[in-house]
Amino acid sequence: MAATWNNEYYIALEGRDLQANAMAVDNSGTYVLLAGRRYIAIRNLDEDLEVVQKFPRQSKYDVGAAEWNPTNHNRELCVISSNQRLEVLTWRSQELIQTHSLRAHTRVITDLNWHRSDPSLLASCSVDTFIHIWDLRDARRPSLSLSAIAEASQVRWNKISSHLLATAHDGDIKIWDQRKGTAPVQYVAAHLSKIHGLDWNPNVETQLATSSQDNTVKFFDMNNPRRAEYVLTTNAPVWRARFTPFGNGLVTVVVPQLRRGENSLLLWNTANRSTPMHTFVGHRDVVLEFEWRKQRAGSLDFQLITWSKDQTLLVWKIEPFLQKLCGHEPDETREEIAISNESSEVVKIKKKTSPKIQPLQQEFSLLNVHIPNLEVTAMDPVNRTCTVFANVYNFSVYLQVSFPNAYPHGVPPTFQILHNSSVTEAAGAQLLQTLNHLAQQRVSKNRTCLESCLRQMVTTLEQLSADSENDRIFDNSYTEPNVFGGYNDAYIPFPRTSGAKFCSVGILVCFGRAPHTRRFSGKVEATTPRALSALETVFSKRSSDHVTVSAYYYQKQRLRVKQHSRNASKAIVHVYDVSGLLLTNRQLAEEYILDGDIATICKHNAASAAVVGRWDLVQAWTLAELIACTRNKDEEWYNHPFGNQLSEALISHYAQHSDIQMAAMLSCIFGKNEVNSSHQSKKSLKYTNDTSPYHAIPPMDLPSDEWVFPTLKHMRSTSLDNLRLNEIKNLLPKKNPSSSLHEYFKLSYAETLHRWGFLYNRAEVLKYMCGPPDKHEGVEFFTHCKNCLKPDLYGKHCTCSNCKKFSLNCIICHLSVRGSANCCIVCGHGGHTKHLKQWFEKRDVCPSGCGCRCLTETATIFAT
Template sequence: MTSRTTFVAQEGPANALALNRDNGQVVIAGRNVFKIFTLHEDRFEETINLRVGKNLNLNFSCNDVAWNLIDDHILATAATNGAVVLWNLNKASRSKQEHVFGDHKRTVNKVSFHITEPMWLISGSQDGTMKCFDLRISEAAKTFYSNTESVRDVQFSPHQPHTFAAVSENGHVQQWDLRRPDRYFQHFAAHSGPIFACDWHPEANWLATASRDKTIKVWDLSTKPACEYTIHTIASVGRIKWRPQRKFHIASCALVVDCSINVWDIRRPYIPFASFNEHRDVATGIAWRGDPQSFLSTSRDCTLYHHVFKDATRPASKANPQGVALNPKGDIAYACKVNVNAPTAIKQLTNIMRKTPASNDTFCLASSVMHRFTINAPREPKWFKACAEGYMLNGRLNDICDHNAIVASKAGRNDVSTVWYIIKTLYANPLGNILKTPPTVMKEDVVNTINLTQITLGNALDQSNSVHETDVKSIQGEAPGIISGGDDETETDETPDNPNFIGPILPRHFSERVYRRSFPGHKRQQKGDFLFGEGELEPVNMEITSGFIDNMINNDNDWTLPKEAFPLRHEIQDRSPPPEQFPNHSPDINDDSVSVMVEDQPCQLIVNSVPKPSFWDPTHLVEKALKHHAALRDIQTTASILIALGDRRKSLNIEITIQEHWLLEYIDMLGRFRLWEVATQIIQLAWIPSVSQLNQQSTTIHACCTNCTKPLQRAAWLCDRCHTAKHALCSICHQVVRGVYSWCQGCTHGGHVVHMSEWFSSNRQCPTGCGHLCEFT
């Protein structure tokens, strides 16, 4: 079977497979399948179905299977019920079950025969132990305790006959000597997640490990453990097998997601050397036939495949030769295809690579040309850090806006500085409080009040005895007021009792008459040109100049206005028709309350009511401004204004999910700039539970004893198993660390922060000599 790819379907998925000594037969085992096939040139032939008999129990449910490489009739399976079952193919009866070892307490994950000793069998179980069986006796000869939760794979070393390696779910690798079951002789942390498989290299003293962290690592164990190569995959790796006669090639299959079987060249770890995509579900077992050009695999899709290398796809040859990359400094690297105008040498190289057959074992070379563009201008947004550290986000809105505007201006963001001043104008001094201000009123407030007030005219002739009261209430919009003036009135220029009282503000278009306000104590004659009753006229818009305000506020003694805006050229004649000729005249007005005189006499302007002004709501404008800055990716301004508004943000018609998105994005940006204190302040000031609870989420650190490697169950530094505190000792000074303890998450060794910092300033490996390349930051 070396000519083409072929397969055979099964009634159930298989969990593992194994080849016999001469690679002519293959056994597959699973929960519901346990068969042996003979390999022919173009097909599979079923030889024995081992799942037979009257009592089909859990001993037939297999996690793994191994074929004895010396005695070709001996098989071993790892059962899900914790049993290790021995099978004898030479047995005359229909059932080939030879013996059941029930030494493990939990599921057995792996069984493996010794390469040269046919009677030695080792197993690894979910109970955290490894047991070595001598097939000549009925129970386990030796037990090895890994002090971990579970052992996922065990493999005898082909280079040292008494050595085997075991990998566990805590990401550690242990090497054991069969002659010393009390303790491993080497131990190191290989991965950040559980290790599911390992495989010894047939030539070099390398051990490959596959983990859930989506990496395959190759460790050189000739001296101290050192990671020589790392392969990055797209999914957790479940099985690995070195390719025979190819030193740098290894095959792998994923535990989830990826259905392909990939062959990697460890020297180029980011893209597979070859890929086999025949399976429709994840593969569960791989076995090379002693030939680098063919191997077998089984999968959860209930198929058994025989693969030939010439049918493999080459992902590297189909990779896109174009790409772009950006470094933190802003430089851009661009790779593109070789075009027609490329140099002759590059064209010749391209032609040579195109002639390279896809079936050989040389890696496909890329034919791209890379260009690099350097940006001289600094790209780091220094203003972001300056604003983030300088902004004030809680307190009085006036102070916040003034302070943040100055910070933004110093950072070179004048547009954002203006935004802060606008927010202060809109919210810090709302116009709605002007009419309720204390007696000390600023000139600007008076101007704003008059501009927003509408005046109507009415009859209040009989209110002359309470002029002062109505004047004050007229300013507050509660009661009518009286504005009067005259040509020849004799009045005393007396000021009110309240020194802070503000005089009347008159419109400019009333300048054709001379008006004078009547104050308490003034002598006034009850005569005038016009007197309006209860009927209302059109509201009059009042305009005022700053000079006029100065005159009204600063001149405390003289409240008399000029008699006329300009001198009269002739006597004004009365050309008005009688009141009864007015079509819009109200019938309720009688002759006793209304009189119209033609003489050039002073008039009285009666204010019937001053309605409460309706003020402009800036909410819609603020909403648009926040969304505008968010669309410009200036999330800092958006989030800062939103926080500074405090309770005023409740009036904004912005969905809470959008506000949450803005805050989380700003916190993420602060984390990129390592502004942890500012990010914590944002979390504390957040009003959304999902954001404010970010700093309440606990961080769990799983620590283990460096002496016995048992996980620490309690918060204390004392190990429950060996009752030592070696894990709290400094690896350099060997003293107990009291205070801040720094340790490597890979090898668990650590010590005083100062000592570790000094050590790693000139060294890379762990100071304990475990061989781990620690990363100290």
């Protein structure tokens, strides 16, 4: 089956059973090698039939990289990496035979690269920090080993200088000269994030391109590598960036592991880096590898070979107009061979082709002309125009579309409504605005837009026609009396017409009226009326006017204000993500801990802050750790410079800067040390040294006016607008406002964690909340001490709170009760639960001899 081109590519192979993740194209551009854990497959691109030769692999490791030898001398050689080993294969007589197995690396091999001119040299790099240079004439060991200290992710020979090679190490580059020992000759700090790809410019010996996780491609001149010559910025981390074999072009692809839905390759002109020149759209999954195929003899088109996660091999045709966009001027004169009928001799016909007409003509040929309510009347690829007619309800529109020469590469077509159209001026303006917006969106990604715009044209006309009908019905109904009756109440506050509110999870919600809405006098008033009664002076001029909210907003008949869209007079709500502007960090909320001693908590949280680059928080957590260590060593901690005043200053600093996250975390770990040193009592010192795991919970016998929950109830909100410290301080109890503020921080942060869905983290914070004891409801039992004869309500460990003696003796064994006890609520006798159980299993009368039938009479009391 011959290859069928679909716009700009054809599918050369669909190999779902291959599960290959490495691809390479040979020196001649004829053979493509696909390698995976199960198979190595070879496809001949010159054959029309999709014939693939598969060679099973007996390995438990996947293939990391593959590459054919680029020289003519050893063009039958290819190499693949599998774990720590390199396998050199020979493709000869339709057979693939392994000729060398290169072993020297001790960790996984990350990349390999053949020398550009020496057919026997091969470079490989690994996680083991070594770069080995192999000579196949003696493959027992590397001919040269370079130690980079850090692991290497990429290695590339210079395409012009035969002695230079570059390696990537995280965000750094090292340049090596194999003639000058085992030390790098240059070191370049290129990126702050990991470098995924390197590529030397094939035309400039000293220029190197680097693609990185930080969404950029940088170009360095090795004569002055201290800063990049220029930077190309993309919307996603870049996996590979490689120069084109023509002009100033560069092809980029995103990192495969991200799976962000961006499966396209982008073609850039390095002289114009603001936007891609073209987007290759065809793969259904991320692109794993791409290489250029050697240009065919007599062809002006280059070809790009791509292999994707969707297990399809695509061949892309790079036509002359794309080459021109990259600064390359191909010879546009094609030679076609024809045979003369009269003389039977071969005649060469030179034919001039237009790179601009051909793609537009292709778009015209693929256009679906069967669009409801629309007719394509003319398509002229030479003059680059298209004329259509749309008839929707009461609108009849003749539209002419003109295509500039640079279309669709960043330049949209122009739209013009012809004079014989039947459409209102407002509707026509709205239609043109919609079409221009859609076209600009499409061409910004170098995509054609004609069919999309024509379909949108019909949809827009249908909406405009429906809106005009609704306006007509509304205008007629407005003239009828008492349509809006029942709302004429002067004491109803006027609704707000705009506003904004912050949410605790980094969301800003804004609402407002449409900017073109007008008021009675035709001018926008400076303020909104406070109540409906304020409108009486406006409406009193005419007896037929009604004072209503609707009349205030919709004055279409009197002012002849024409709305051009369905939502023109409606309030618009905008929701913004402002988390990048706030100090509260979602990742830190998930990583922070509150379990353990304070020093451990501070170390862990400092490390978490360092991961997200918050070095100010790293310093704060380190200082908090010093405070904790000082408290453990110094008994007079409250008077120490690293004591209570410093911890309070830290909490206050972050609270004043609206960092509720840090203020709440510090309040949790230092909450038990809030008592001022001048007011510290023995009772508070005893509490400070308590061994309770919830060390921030204050003693339960605090005075009732120090509980802060009643105060916080009306302040609890999910909005960051409520974090106004001066106003909060005025609402909190006067006796201990610092403690109350800390409780407010904890409560607000717990609410934020709940909104984020971090329920475990929220529970950890709530453990540190102060709370009043639950109000007792129901029956309460207490004993009278047999020694002092006073009621013992708050006794601990079975001892009387008054005389400190054991308050209950067992009626059976006559020993003091120190554990579980039960008493009869009728006669008051009791004792050890175990003894009473044994007694009443056989008897039903009280063991004291009082004659009370304890079980029966107790049950009778509860039954009543």
